[in-house]
Amino acid sequence: MIDTHTHLFTEEFDNDRYEMVNRAIEAGVTKLFMPNIDVSSLPSLKKMCGEYKGVCYPMIGLHPTEVREDYKSQLDILEKELANNSDYIAIGEVGLDLYWDSTFKDEQIDAFHTQIGWAIDSDLPIIIHSRAASNELYNTLLPYKSTKLSGIFHSFVGDKAEAERLMEFPNFLFGINGVVTFKKSTLPEVLEDIPLSRIVLETDSPYLAPVPYRGKRNESSYIIDIAKKLSLIYDTPLNDISSITDDNALRLFKKVSGVL
Ligand SMILES: [Zn+2]
Secondary structure: OEEOOEOOOOHHHOOOHHHHHHHHHHOOOOEEEEOOOOHHHHHHHHHHHHHOOOOEEEOEOOOHHHOOOOHHHHHHHHHHHHHHOOOOOOEEEEEEEOOOOOOOHHHHHHHHHHHHHHHHHHOOOEEEEEEOOHHHHHHHHHHHOOOOOOEEEOOOOOOHHHHHHHOOOOOEEEEEOHHHHOOOOOHHHHHHHOOHHHEEEOOOEOOOOOOOOOOOOOOHHHHHHHHHHHHHHOOOOHHHHHHHHHHHHHHHOHHHHOOO
16 A cells, blocks of 8 residues: 555654554555655655655655745745755645635745646646635636646545535545544545545545544554545455555656656
């Protein structure tokens, strides 16, 4: 299984990073895709991906919650890093987050457009974080609908109407994480309308641990609990869930599959 979204380079794992990667491998995780946060997180991201070549793969981008007054200088540094380093497999994570704070809404949208441009120019997929910004997300993406832009709607938790609208973007997949295992989650019903060919697995570690670990620190080995839940929802054997979602991910991440 591929964990398409995991922040294992963060300080939450400083004390047991190696053990945790081993637990993930033992649980059947073959690859870990790691979205960046901002300029300050780059050194630890690069260090971990350098130590686990062929297992851990870095992405580059400015997370929407880190877009502030200085976002243009952050983007300049990240853009140079992208140009000088061929290791990055995607632009991420980027997008819009108006849940905690909408002070920098215009700046978030501007940074999003800039990074969509990077994805198109470099032919890399884009990993999109969207929270409390459903309409803004749709409106920002609309001009790119007929471009080759591809990517993942990471941590998708929308309703059926939102799923239908986002499925209009044929080159995009839906990242499903521990939220689907939560007791009151409506995601299982929403997934009835999203074919398995559009789904990838993710943990979003250290956040959003699946049941039975809900509320605790999440880690990539828990991805099995998300796959098991999808096996029930799609009435499909667990092995098929793993292989289909892996294939979906590798179709998108062309640098990992060797196409790019
Ligand atoms: Zn994330």
